[in-house]
Amino acid sequence: MSKIAVIGGGIAGSAAAVELARAGNQVTIIEKENKLGGNLKDYGCKAVDVCTKCNLCLVDDLFSETTESAGIEILYQTRVNDFKRNPGSYSLGIEREGRFQRIDGLDYIVLATGFTRWSDLETGTPEVSQDKRIIWASELEGLMKKRKDHLETEDPLALGYKPESVVFIQCNGSRSIQEKARYCSRVCCGYSYRMARVLKYFFPEIKITIFFMDLQEGGYLQDISFTNLEEAGINYLNCKPVRVEGKDDGLRIIYEDQRKGAVEELLTQLLVLSEGIHPNQDNEHWSMLFNLQLDDHGFLSSIEDELKTGIFLAGTIKGPKDIAATISDGRNVAYKIINQQKLQPAVR
Amino acid sequence: MYDVVFIGDLIESPTLKSLKVDPELLLRCRGEIGDFHLTYKDGDGKVREVKTGTIVVNITAEREKPLPGVLSFEDDLPEGKEVDCLIFIQDYQTISPAIMSNRGLKMAISAAKKFPEIQVYYFYRSMRFIKDNDRLFEEARRLGILFLKYEKGNLVISAAGEVSYNREDISLRLEGKILMAPEIKPAEGLERVARILNLEMGPAGFLQVENVYLQSTLSGRRGVYILGGSRGPTAYSNLVEEAEYTLNEIGFLLQDIKPLVNDRREVDDQKCILCYTCYRICPHGAIERDEELDAMKVLNLACQGCNACISHCPASAISIVEDNNELIETGLRVLMCENSARTAWERMAGKDRFSDLKIETIPCAGSIKKEDIYHYLRNSADRLLILGCFEESCKHLSGDRKAYRIVNEVNERLKVLNLGENRVIFKRLAPRMEEDLAGLLSRWKEGNCNL
Numbered sequence: 028m029s030k031i032a033v034i035g036g037g038i039a040g041s042a043a044a045v046e047l048a049r050a051g052n053q054v055t056i057i058e059k060e061n062k063l064g065g066n067l068k069d070y071g072c073k074a075v076d077v078c079t080k081c082n083l084c085l086v087d088d089l090f091s092e093t094t095e096s097a098g099i100e101i102l103y104q105t106r107v108n109d110f111k112r113n114p115g116s117y118s119l120g121i122e123r124e125g126r127f128q129r130i131d132g133l134d135y136i137v138l139a140t141g142f143t144r145w146s147d148l149e150t151g152t153p154e155v156s157q158d159k160r161i162i163w164a165s166e167l168e169g170l171m172k173k174r175k176d177h178l179e180t181e182d183p184l185a186l187g188y189k190p191e192s193v194v195f196i197q198c199n200g201s202r203s204i205q206e207k208a209r210y211c212s213r214v215c216c217g218y219s220y221r222m223a224r225v226l227k228y229f230f231p232e233i234k235i236t237i238f239f240m241d242l243q244e245g246g247y248l249q250d251i252s253f254t255n256l257e258e259a260g261i262n263y264l265n266c267k268p269v270r271v272e273g274k275d276d277g278l279r280i281i282y283e284d285q286r287k288g289a290v291e292e293l294l295t296q297l298l299v300l301s302e303g304i305h306p307n308q309d310n311e312h313w314s315m316l317f318n319l320q321l322d323d324h325g326f327l328s329s330i331e332d333e334l335k336t337g338i339f340l341a342g343t344i345k346g347p348k349d350i351a352a353t354i355s356d357g358r359n360v361a362y363k364i365i366n367q368q369k370l371q372p373a374v375r
Numbered sequence: 376m377y378d379v380v381f382i383g384d385l386i387e388s389p390t391l392k393s394l395k396v397d398p399e400l401l402l403r404c405r406g407e408i409g410d411f412h413l414t415y416k417d418g419d420g421k422v423r424e425v426k427t428g429t430i431v432v433n434i435t436a437e438r439e440k441p442l443p444g445v446l447s448f449e450d451d452l453p454e455g456k457e458v459d460c461l462i463f464i465q466d467y468q469t470i471s472p473a474i475m476s477n478r479g480l481k482m483a484i485s486a487a488k489k490f491p492e493i494q495v496y497y498f499y500r501s502m503r504f505i506k507d508n509d510r511l512f513e514e515a516r517r518l519g520i521l522f523l524k525y526e527k528g529n530l531v532i533s534a535a536g537e538v539s540y541n542r543e544d545i546s547l548r549l550e551g552k553i554l555m556a557p558e559i560k561p562a563e564g565l566e567r568v569a570r571i572l573n574l575e576m577g578p579a580g581f582l583q584v585e586n587v588y589l590q591s592t593l594s595g596r597r598g599v600y601i602l603g604g605s606r607g608p609t610a611y612s613n614l615v616e617e618a619e620y621t622l623n624e625i626g627f628l629l630q631d632i633k634p635l636v637n638d639r640r641e642v643d644d645q646k647c648i649l650c651y652t653c654y655r656i657c658p659h660g661a662i663e664r665d666e667e668l669d670a671m672k673v674l675n676l677a678c679q680g681c682n683a684c685i686s687h688c689p690a691s692a693i694s695i696v697e698d699n700n701e702l703i704e705t706g707l708r709v710l711m712c713e714n715s716a717r718t719a720w721e722r723m724a725g726k727d728r729f730s731d732l733k734i735e736t737i738p739c740a741g742s743i744k745k746e747d748i749y750h751y752l753r754n755s756a757d758r759l760l761i762l763g764c765f766e767e768s769c770k771h772l773s774g775d776r777k778a779y780r781i782v783n784e785v786n787e788r789l790k791v792l793n794l795g796e797n798r799v800i801f802k803r804l805a806p807r808m809e810e811d812l813a814g815l816l817s818r819w820k821e822g823n824c825n826l
């Protein structure tokens with residue numbers, strides 16, 4: 028049995044903690060918020076007549092096991108600000124409700140503090156705050172949850188009006204040098220595709236268009252192809268718009284149609300911006316505290332063999348991943364620790 | 376005793392004792408996790424039996440060139456002397472999986488480096504980003520490779536191998552060596568392996584059934600894993616991580632294999648008529664024939680407790696060992712699958728609105744027996760609502776479909792017998808649909824069948 032600290036109570040941290048506790052370890056989760064769940068706290072189901080495999084079905088059992096497990100202690104509203112190597116063990120300095128404390132005698136540390144959403148960053152696209160008809164994908168999520176009470180009304184999404192058309196623009200805050208993220212976030216294509224399918228399913232009369240730069244795989248076995256979009260009745264344009272202009276009758280989206288080689292425009296009443304996965308702002312702090320590598324994008328990786336240092340990284344702290352891959356990654360860390368425990372006890 | 380037998384390619388592991396078996400030589404598989412018995416022919420044609428804790432199917436997928444006479448992203452680079460240009464094309468029939476963007480970019484980069492005097496073109500409809508594709512894409516552009524996006528119709532390859540690309544602003548006619556992303560197709564013999572291992576086939580002739588719970592490499596059968604090309608084209612995207620994860624999970628599981636459910640199911644060998652219904656219906660490959668008793672038996676480490684076998688056995692030969700059949704009460708009854716609706720129920724606010732409903736949790740909607748439904752209704756339960764999972768998110772893979780079918784059959788029967796319409800309703804829910812659940816329960820309570 029070992030004493031283990033898991034920093035971050037998102038799905039990566041919870042998946043690791045549950046397996047570690049099942050194997051008899053004593054686990055402490057250190058979470059800065061007052062709730063587990065991290066970024067996926069308020070996503071909703073994206074099933075149409077069939078499940079579209081958004082992966083949410085996999086999470087709630089895990090979170091309840093985390094809170095109910097006798098082997099897991101959760102410290103909410105807590106932050107880590109110090110780390111020490113004592114002979115034979117590690118020690119963390121934490122700050123909780125303004126008080127400083129130490130957790131000593133740790134054999135392993137799992138760092139799982141996840142990612143930041145583009146919309147949470149101050150540098151987020153300025154138009155959004157100005158025009159109510161431009162929203163983030165996560166805001167549409169909130170609106171769709173309300174749809175149940177408005178299904179048959181003139182205001183199905185509780186926007187105050189009924190949009191004739193909805194436009195999604197992909198790759199916001201990803202794959203652009205200005206936005207400091209040159210990589211692809213890998214989850215937002217699938218996310219918008221599912222969201223568009225749900226919208227189309229409930230409101231077939233709403234015209235939906237998605238602007239893609241490139242269309243990514245939608246996750247596990249779920250390849251999205253242009254044919255899938257066509258079958259679902261979703262229009263797509265394979266480019267990123269040049270400009271958006273707010274007018275009284277709607278938003279004018281100006282884009283360059285590659286097929287025609289001409290500048291075109293499209294009118295819509297609701298514009299949904301995809302959100303990328305961005306490095307957590309704490310990553311720099313972690314890299315110095317635990318001697319970790321910070322890559323060009325701001326994600327973390329280990330410099331030395333994790334089994335030797337006893338400090339593991341799990342989940343989106345290392346880069347974009349969907350929920351299922353994040354769960355696997357969290358469990359993988361736990362399995363590595365447990366498999367090592369079988370061979371020899373940890374000595375730090 | 377092996378820890379893992381690979382059907383197909385072996386992946387080295389420092390800690391697991393492993394063996395490779397050629398898929399074509401596999402003959403039979405019995406047993407369950409921790410104790411599989413595999414029969415196969417060895418190189419000399421001798422039939423052997425080995426014991427293994429787990430099985431990993433890792434058969435490379437076939438590659439098919441989209442057009443005859445072209446090179447594929449996985450062939451060797453051609454000699455550069457006699458060609459004017461090199462033309463890379465991906466996404467020709469359907470969008471290529473991300474692994475092909477990776478192969479194509481790497482190959483185009485090495486071509487541009489090797490033949491600096493030759494122009495390299497790269498046609499694509501959608502670039503896909505896994506691993507370091509974003510870095511490769513940047514490097515390729517820096518090296519002067521010309522990337523051109525096409526739509527269906529504006530890239531045409533003539534029978535003579537001439538490529539023409541037409542856009543309002545650009546028009547190109549190219550003659551050169553064509554290299555294309557191959558299509559990834561299931562390996563021959565995958566179906567046979569599936570039959571021997573008692574696994575259900577997935578879409579397009581690949582092995583893994585599409586279901587949220589099987590991510591990333593699980594099969595419906597505990598202890599049998601499916602990797603890479605056996606799973607499908609997109610399964611190559613995270614192959615390295617998934618292989619590592621799978622082997623670590625195996626190492627972990629084999630330390631101490633516990634049953635997944637507390638109560639055991641048993642076949643009464645006196646009653647069993649060996650009709651194999653249970654064998655076919657069990658979504659987890661947890662039933663096999665007991666040669667000594669000449670009856671079926673339930674493999675207890677493999678069983679996941681969905682009770683589908685119990686409800687489908689025509690001889691009522693299977694039962695739960697600690698059975699506690701409580702007596703049926705009256706009124707409005709709701710059966711909730713523990714994997715979806717039950718979670719939604721727990722998340723739902725204002726449960727007291729429904730205190731007049733008799734709510735019961737079931738392991739899977741597929742565990743509903745027709746007889747039970749009739750029994751409930753006979754004992755004056757006015758109406759019955761069964762809440763299961765969405766298609767392809769049922770933990771027991773096909774429970775929702777089983778329930779849907781049974782409920783339809785019951786309703787038709789009741790209608791014919793003039794015993795009322797829509798007395799039994801089956802509805803699909805996800806764990807995060809607590810608000811839908813609340814709405815649905817109140818509508819159903821009011822007698823509204825249109826849920």
Ligand SMILES: Cc1cc2nc3c(=O)[nH]c(=O)nc-3n(C[C@H](O)[C@H](O)[C@H](O)COP(=O)(O)OP(=O)(O)OC[C@H]3O[C@@H](n4cnc5c(N)ncnc54)[C@H](O)[C@@H]3O)c2cc1C
Binds near residue numbers: 039067105140246
């Ligand atoms: C718009 C969008 C839509 C998505 N949709 C899907 C989808 O439909 N399907 C899918 O599979 N995936 C989806 N994803 C991806 C999914 O959100 C992630 O895979 C998942 O949330 C990652 O979990 P995590 O535990 O790594 O990180 P997080 O969810 O970020 O969790 C990190 C946890 O650590 C805590 N924390 C952070 N810093 C500290 C600190 N300093 N000290 C203590 N605790 C800290 C946080 O409060 C949080 O609880 C989507 C992502 C985005 C951006």
Ligand code: SF4
Binds near residue numbers: 071072081765768
């Ligand atoms: S995986 Fe997602 S879409 Fe599918 S049923 Fe679960 S919550 Fe709904």
Ligand code: SF4
Binds near residue numbers: 211241301
């Ligand atoms: S997943 Fe799609 S939307 Fe997101 S960054 Fe990648 S290409 Fe853009």
Ligand code: SF4
Binds near residue numbers: 657659677678682
């Ligand atoms: S209860 Fe389900 S998993 Fe178990 S043997 Fe029966 S059908 Fe198979």
Ligand code: SF4
Binds near residue numbers: 693
């Ligand atoms: S379904 Fe019943 S009778 Fe048929 S083989 Fe199975 S246990 Fe025997």
